[in-house]
Amino acid sequence: MAVFRESVPRDLPGKMMELNWSLVLLLVLLGAAGVGMLYSVGDGSWEPWAARHALRFAVGFAAMLVIAMFPPRFWMGVAYPIYAVALVLLIGAELFGATVNGSQRWLDLGPIRLQPSEIMKIALVFALARFYHDLPTERVSRLGGLLIPAALIGVPAMLILKQPDLGTTLLLVATGGAVIFLAGLSWKVIVPGIIAGIVGGIGFFSYGLEDYQRQRIMTMFSPDSDPLGAGYQILQSKIALGSGGFTGKGFMEGTQSQLDYLPEKQTDFIFTILGEEFGFVGGLVILTVYALILANTVAIATSCKSTFLRLTTMGVATTFGLYVFINVGMVMGVLPVVGVPLPMISYGGTVMLAVLAGFGLILGAHIHRNAEPPRGVGLFG
Amino acid sequence: MKFTRRALLMAGGGALAFTGLSARLYSLQVLEGERYRLLSEDNQFNFRLVPPSRGRILDRFGALLADNRDSFRVLIIPEQAGDIATALDRLARFMPLSDFERERVLRAASRGQRFNAITVAEDLDWQTFSAINLNAPELAGMAPDVGEVRSYPYAAAFAHVIGYVQTPNEDDLADESREAERLLRHPGFKVGKTGVEIARERDLRGSAGALKIEVNSVGRVIRELPEQSNAPQQGRDVVMTLDADIQQYAYERLGQDSAAAVVIDVNTGELIALVSAPSFDPNLFVGGISSADFAGLRNNDHRPLFQKSIQGTYPPGSTFKAVSAAAAIEHNIFRPNETVHCSGSVRLGEREFHCWRRQGHGTVNLRTALKTSCDIFFYEAAQRLGIERLHAMGQSFGIGQQFDIGISGVARGIMPDPAWKRAQRNQGWSTGDSYNTVIGQGAMLASPLQLAVMTARVASGRAIEPTLYRNAMAPPAAYMGLRDESLVRVRDALRAAAEEPGGTSFSLGGLGLDGVEMAGKTGTAQVYSITAAERESGVRTQLDLPWRLRDHGLFVCYAPADNPKYAVVVVVEHGGGSSAATRPARDILRRVVARDPSSRPGVFADFGNMARSGS
Numbered sequence: 001m002a003v004f005r006e007s008v009p010r011d012l013p014g015k016m017m018e019l020n021w022s023l024v025l026l027l028v029l030l031g032a033a034g035v036g037m038l039y040s041v042g043d044g045s046w047e048p049w050a051a052r053h054a055l056r057f058a059v060g061f062a063a064m065l066v067i068a069m070f071p072p073r074f075w076m077g078v079a080y081p082i083y084a085v086a087l088v089l090l091i092g093a094e095l096f097g098a099t100v101n102g103s104q105r106w107l108d109l110g111p112i113r114l115q116p117s118e119i120m121k122i123a124l125v126f127a128l129a130r131f132y133h134d135l136p137t138e139r140v141s142r143l144g145g146l147l148i149p150a151a152l153i154g155v156p157a158m159l160i161l162k163q164p165d166l167g168t169t170l171l172l173v174a175t176g177g178a179v180i181f182l183a184g185l186s187w188k189v190i191v192p193g194i195i196a197g198i199v200g201g202i203g204f205f206s207y208g209l210e211d212y213q214r215q216r217i218m219t220m221f222s223p224d225s226d227p228l229g230a231g232y233q234i235l236q237s238k239i240a241l242g243s244g245g246f247t248g249k250g251f252m253e254g255t256q257s258q259l260d261y262l263p264e265k266q267t268d269f270i271f272t273i274l275g276e277e278f279g280f281v282g283g284l285v286i287l288t289v290y291a292l293i294l295a296n297t298v299a300i301a302t303s304c305k306s307t308f309l310r311l312t313t314m315g316v317a318t319t320f321g322l323y324v325f326i327n328v329g330m331v332m333g334v335l336p337v338v339g340v341p342l343p344m345i346s347y348g349g350t351v352m353l354a355v356l357a358g359f360g361l362i363l364g365a366h367i368h369r370n371a372e373p374p375r376g377v378g379l380f381g
Numbered sequence: 382m383k384f385t386r387r388a389l390l391m392a393g394g395g396a397l398a399f400t401g402l403s404a405r406l407y408s409l410q411v412l413e414g415e416r417y418r419l420l421s422e423d424n425q426f427n428f429r430l431v432p433p434s435r436g437r438i439l440d441r442f443g444a445l446l447a448d449n450r451d452s453f454r455v456l457i458i459p460e461q462a463g464d465i466a467t468a469l470d471r472l473a474r475f476m477p478l479s480d481f482e483r484e485r486v487l488r489a490a491s492r493g494q495r496f497n498a499i500t501v502a503e504d505l506d507w508q509t510f511s512a513i514n515l516n517a518p519e520l521a522g523m524a525p526d527v528g529e530v531r532s533y534p535y536a537a538a539f540a541h542v543i544g545y546v547q548t549p550n551e552d553d554l555a556d557e558s559r560e561a562e563r564l565l566r567h568p569g570f571k572v573g574k575t576g577v578e579i580a581r582e583r584d585l586r587g588s589a590g591a592l593k594i595e596v597n598s599v600g601r602v603i604r605e606l607p608e609q610s611n612a613p614q615q616g617r618d619v620v621m622t623l624d625a626d627i628q629q630y631a632y633e634r635l636g637q638d639s640a641a642a643v644v645i646d647v648n649t650g651e652l653i654a655l656v657s658a659p660s661f662d663p664n665l666f667v668g669g670i671s672s673a674d675f676a677g678l679r680n681n682d683h684r685p686l687f688q689k690s691i692q693g694t695y696p697p698g699s700t701f702k703a704v705s706a707a708a709a710i711e712h713n714i715f716r717p718n719e720t721v722h723c724s725g726s727v728r729l730g731e732r733e734f735h736c737w738r739r740q741g742h743g744t745v746n747l748r749t750a751l752k753t754s755c756d757i758f759f760y761e762a763a764q765r766l767g768i769e770r771l772h773a774m775g776q777s778f779g780i781g782q783q784f785d786i787g788i789s790g791v792a793r794g795i796m797p798d799p800a801w802k803r804a805q806r807n808q809g810w811s812t813g814d815s816y817n818t819v820i821g822q823g824a825m826l827a828s829p830l831q832l833a834v835m836t837a838r839v840a841s842g843r844a845i846e847p848t849l850y851r852n853a854m855a856p857p858a859a860y861m862g863l864r865d866e867s868l869v870r871v872r873d874a875l876r877a878a879a880e881e882p883g884g885t886s887f888s889l890g891g892l893g894l895d896g897v898e899m900a901g902k903t904g905t906a907q908v909y910s911i912t913a914a915e916r917e918s919g920v921r922t923q924l925d926l927p928w929r930l931r932d933h934g935l936f937v938c939y940a941p942a943d944n945p946k947y948a949v950v951v952v953v954e955h956g957g958g959s960s961a962a963t964r965p966a967r968d969i970l971r972r973v974v975a976r977d978p979s980s981r982p983g984v985f986a987d988f989g990n991m992a993r994s995g996s
Contacts, residue, residue, distance in 0.1 A: 182388060242410055246410065280407060283410065287403055302384070318391070332402070334405055
């Protein structure tokens with residue numbers, strides 16, 4: 001094996017040998033947990049959620065393995081085109097999108113309905129990774145090195161905000177910011193940038209948000225004050241979670257969620273059901289699985305030799321980690337309800353496929369960690 | 382290397398976030414778990430009030446006088462119904478809903494609390510009820526429900542004595558405990574308003590139970606947990622001394638007259654029948670009587686809402702002569718077989734006192750006087766007795782005494798004496814007053830119930846107290862303490878009045894049962910004196926007068942004459958004389974004697990069954 005340590009496997013069996021099986025196993029654990037919870041939420045039935053979730057997981061899992069086989073050179077080549085397509089889809093959603101819960105997030109393409117914002121999350125990571133891969137390190141903190149990434153993040157962010165989908169917008173900006181940070185942006189730029197961000201954020205909160213979004217953030221701080229209104233979800237979620245206790249009420253015994261006290265229980269509030277039925281022990285196990293996955297991806301990222309693979313891996317991992325953090329924080333009442341699903345467990349096709357595709361890239365990065373694709377001409381030529 | 386440093390920095394941030402989330406999870410689920418568990422039970426469980434079944438009211442043989450039957454109904458829960466008017470519109474597609482009903486529900490909804498259910502309609506037929514059940518999903522806030530509704534199988538016959546129940550009003554709630562108030566506010570719950578229903582409310586009502594239910598977020602009941610619930614304490618049955626058969630018969634026998642009838646067991650004081658006619662259907666009152674129907678009852682000059690048998694008071698007229706005669710014998714004011722001559726009138730100072738028989742009775746002794754109801758003889762008796770002794774005897778037979786029979790509204794009546802006249806009219810007592818008193822006229826007033834007690838005491842010699850509630854343990858009433866001779870002679874004369882030629886009620890032809898004789902005394906209570914002018918213009922008899930000016934007819938009787946068991950009193954308002962009362966009273970007496978278990982060995986059980994099958 002030592003012979004292959006510094007080399008990149010070229011044939012399929014060789015690549016399969018290099019698959020990061022521990023990561024794959026952790027992902028399968030999450031998918032299984034999702035199927036189990038959706039089975040419980042569906043009143044002990046495979047319909048309407050559990051079976052479809054399992055099917056999506058199977059399809060996504062296969063796609064993940066296929067994606068992992070492609071060499072980084074390929075992804076570098078398609079990085080900008082994918083970004084362009086995602087941008088077009090976003091604009092399409094803006095013009096022709098279906099409206100769900102008062103926001104235009106869906107694009108109906110015949111048999112499949114797409115959430116272009118989910119595609120954009122990976123596309124943005126690709127575009128930024130490609131951009132910094134081509135950019136000489138010394139130019140990262142210069143004006144040119146700043147403006148292009150800002151535009152790459154800013155344009156889709158504005159489009160998604162207009163849908164309006166505050167949660168995804170923040171995720172996108174945070175992910176993009178993380179990639180820039182990892183690309184080596186100087187602290188001299190970061191610190192003033194963060195200060196400007198805070199000031200801008202306060203201004204944005206005061207003038208740039210829809211009333212319902214502001215309301216969500218406000219009720220986060222005192223959900224008890226309005227138990228039947230805006231704070232209802234958070235309060236009911238906390239009651240369900242808290243009543244689970246140390247070991248939980250048992251599989252399919254979660255009274256609060258089974259009795260419909262909890263809205264959106266199969267999507268954003270699935271962690272609540274888990275906590276109610278499996279208690280602190282179950283919640284901690286799932287959080288630990290997520291932590292192990294993230295630790296695994298950081299290890300992969302640092303083992304990669306190319307900037308493109310490092311940034312892609314960390315970018316996908318950041319998105320994934322933020323999903324988990326925001327969702328779990330939300331159902332526990334420490335973050336506002338912004339409509340972010342729990343990856344791999346919440347019911348929802350696009351997110352599931354996007355997440356597994358992302359892990360396909362990470363697994364691919366692990367397989368091709370020693371590859372050193374040449375620096376391209378970049379956007380500057 | 383810069384990338385690795387920054388990647389690890391981010392991983393550190395992630396580890397921090399993971400720790401924070403875990404700590405929060407621990408705090409929620411372990412530290413505060415108990416609090417949230419209680420909150421979750423609050424969410425999940427509720428207690429629903431289970432109203433008790435109201436106790437039934439039975440007659441002495443077990444026939445149901447007041448019962449509960451299932452009622453299919455629809456309730457509205459304002460909290461879940463949204464706009465009430467729209468919800469009622471939706472319901473109106475499945476059942477007719479009058480404007481009157483809509484108004485009532487809307488009014489109740491605007492007053493009550495949003496989570497208190499309001500009855501929209503009761504007593505639905507099965508078809509309507511199942512249609513509403515079937516369409517329950519589109520009828521938000523409407524709850525089909527099976528409740529109990531009070532029913533009175535005998536309807537009018539027992540309306541006054543048994544009374545009726547209705548939805549409680551604020552007055553009914555005033556003295557209740559919080560717990561009872563919750564029950565009284567329960568939709569469809571009724572309380573006694575009159576008669577036995579209100580008098581025995583405490584026994585009949587029972588107390589509410591609580592059913593633990595599991596509800597989902599919109600309040601739909603997921604399941605019931607009877608093992609963790611308290612069953613309601615059902616109301617206790619009340620057993621009456623009344624006999625439904627006799628009561629029903631007496632009510633029918635009184636017909637269209639404005640009248641009262643009382644049947645009493647002369648040895649125990651048990652009331653066998655307590656009838657007031659005309660009557661009304663108490664079932665109409667249970668669900669709320671329409672104002673038109675109520676006005677009809679209210680404006681009827683025969684006063685169907687008035688319980689004449691206990692609330693009505695009338696001059697007893699000649700029926701009181703039985704008491705006067707007892708007083709005369711008891712106080713030895715006449716020598717044995719002493720006679721008085723009746724010429725048809727007697728002069729007292731300026732005034733002339735007449736006998737009812739204008740041509741007079743000739744020479745009469747006490748027996749003949751009572752048998753033929755000679756007024757002149759009794760004027761002489763009054764003269765010799767004096768008002769004090771007459772008053773005392775009247776009191777000991779129950780006149781002027783307010784009896785507690787276990788329902789309210791019992792009249793006291795008046796047994797006048799000098800003190801009473803001084804207090805009421807500020808006038809001295811005259812011998813003329815004694816003359817009037819001795820023949821049951823003047824100021825004297827007695828209810829049919831009091832006349833029944835009087836007759837029973839004459840017949841048995843016992844100081845019986847009238848009662849409506851069966852108590853097999855009650856000791857027999859003590860004797861009144863009169864000399865045997867007094868009552869024996871009075872009874873002999875009363876038998877003669879009914880069974881011997883010349884007697885005032887001889888024309889009845891007796892009881893009509895082989896070998897059983899009856900005793901009786903007629904009475905007429907004057908309402909209006911026909912004036913000389915009227916007499917000349919052709920008003921000769923009572924029937925020439927308008928109804929409301931005619932005399933009241935009274936008849937008291939008992940049987941068997943030699944071994945009295947039952948006494949019957951009938952008072953017919955404006956009957957034009959005692960003849961309006963004699964025949965119905967005799968018929969009722971015949972029926973109750975014929976029905977007596979001991980007079981027909983071996984038939985007791987059969988009669989019980991007859992009564993139970995609701996004859």
